[in-house]
Amino acid sequence: MLYDVVDGVGTITLNRPDAMNSLDVAAKELLRDSVQQAAVDPAVRCVVLTGTGRAFCTGQDLKEHVAILQSGTSALFSTVDEHYNPIVLALAEMAKPVIAAVNGVAAGAGASLAFACDLRVVAQTAGFNLAFANIALSCDTGSSATLQALVGQARALELLYFPRTVSADEALALGLATQVVAPEELDATVATLAARLAAGPTLALGSIRRSVHHAADHTFAEALAFESARMAETGASLDHHHAVEAFLTKQKPTFQGR
Numbered sequence: 001m002l003y004d005v006v007d008g009v010g011t012i013t014l015n016r017p018d019a020m021n022s023l024d025v026a027a028k029e030l031l032r033d034s035v036q037q038a039a040v041d042p043a044v045r046c047v048v049l050t051g052t053g054r055a056f057c058t059g060q061d062l063k064e065h066v067a068i069l070q071s072g073t074s075a076l077f078s079t080v081d082e083h084y085n086p087i088v089l090a091l092a093e094m095a096k097p098v099i100a101a102v103n104g105v106a107a108g109a110g111a112s113l114a115f116a117c118d119l120r121v122v123a124q125t126a127g128f129n130l131a132f133a134n135i136a137l138s139c140d141t142g143s144s145a146t147l148q149a150l151v152g153q154a155r156a157l158e159l160l161y162f163p164r165t166v167s168a169d170e171a172l173a174l175g176l177a178t179q180v181v182a183p184e185e186l187d188a189t190v191a192t193l194a195a196r197l198a199a200g201p202t203l204a205l206g207s208i209r210r211s212v213h214h215a216a217d218h219t220f221a222e223a224l225a226f227e228s229a230r231m232a233e234t235g236a237s238l239d240h241h242h243a244v245e246a247f248l249t250k251q252k253p254t255f256q257g258r
Contacts, residue, residue, distance in 0.1 A: 001030035002052075003037070008198030008257075009191075010044035017053025022061040023109065028083035035087055039094035045257050046197040047094065048190055049117060050101035056126060059108025062135075080140050084109055088142040091116040092213070095206030097197040101190040102126045103183070105165065112141030115150060115176070118209065119193065122177040123186045127165045134163050149216060150175045201239040202257030 002013035012034045014021040023031065038047045051057055060079075091098055091113065100106075100117035107129040114120050114128070130147070132139045139147075139160055148156035151174050159166070171177040181189045197205065207230040215223035234240055239255045246253035 001027060001034055003034045005038075005041065005043055007195065008043065008045040009048060009194040010038040010041065010046070011048045011050065011194075012038065014049075014051040014057050017051075017055070019061060020055035020058040020105070021051040021053065021110070022055075022058045023083075024061040024064045025079070025083070027061070028079065028087070032083055032087045032090070035090040035094075039090045039096075042257075045096055045200075045202045046194045047091075047096060047098045048101055048194050049091070049098065049113065050190070051103050053104065055104040055110070056100070056102045056106040057110025057113060058105060059110045059112075059131065059141075084112075084141045088113060088116045092142065092146070093210075095210060096202055097200075097205050097209065099190055099194055099197075101186055102128075102177070103186055105129065107131045107165075109141040112139070112143040112146065115146035116142050119178040120171075120176065121179045121181060121186060121190050121193065122168045122171060123183040124168050124180055125183050127167050128171055128176055129163055129165045130159045131163045133161060199255060201234075201237070201243070201255045203237050203239060204234045207234050 002011075002015050004011055012031070014027070014031070016022065016024075016027055035047075035049075038044045097119070098117040100114040100120045102114055102120055102122040104123065104126050105128075106114045106126065108131045111128045111130055130139065130143065143160070147159065150156075151159070155174065166174065166176065168177060168180045172180045179189065211223070211227050211230050214226045218226070238258050239253075242255070243253040
């Protein structure tokens with residue numbers, strides 16, 4: 001796992017290319033710790049999740065999974081609560097933008113991780129596969145919620161019932177991808193997006209993110225009340241006051257993220 005922070009962008013890179021960035025226990029613990037660290041680090045104003053090599057992330061390391069299955073220990077499925085759920089919860093709920101730079105195939109929990117991000121910039125050669133049913137497992141890592149939020153309930157069930165690799169172009173048409181670019185353009189495209197978000201009004205962007213997520217499973221009246229609270233919060237921020245001053249003086253505002 002690689003983790004670095006440059007100019008407000010925290011980049012988390014899955015780094016098991018020989019294993020298609022599959023997740024063994026060590027990788028899951030590092031990913032969990034990195035995502036949770038990025039979520040609370042005030043120096044991080046935008047997070048990028050990506051992988052090295054040919055894959056973004058192919059989910060659970062099945063070699064380790066088989067070994068644990070054969071051992072008969074209880075560790076086999078405790079990993080959902082100990083690792084996958086904390087990872088995706090931190091990704092989905094942090095109060096700052098998150099981009100998935102999908103450099104290669106994203107399968108199983110790997111696809112689920114990408115779906116929990118705000119934007120998915122996908123290399124033309126990449127794709128998604130909801131592979132759970134192929135090994136007789138239910139879906140996890142939040143895909144029951146995030147997938148249907150992106151494509152609707154009926155299409156989500158279809159993709160989960162009949163796993164297949166969804167190409168980058170089809171992913172764009174379905175709404176799984178935000179943008180599709182040539183592989184050689186992925187890093188530069190994501191860097192430009194991340195830099196723009198990191199230079200933005202972080203408190204406001206985080207509030208927008210939280211408001212959209214809140215509205216998805218609350219009544220309209222509850223969504224309005226939540227919006228009102230976030231408006232009061234951001235209205236009192238330094239960024240808002242600086243933005244208003246910049247507007248009055250016809251200057252471009254510089255945001256501090258607070």
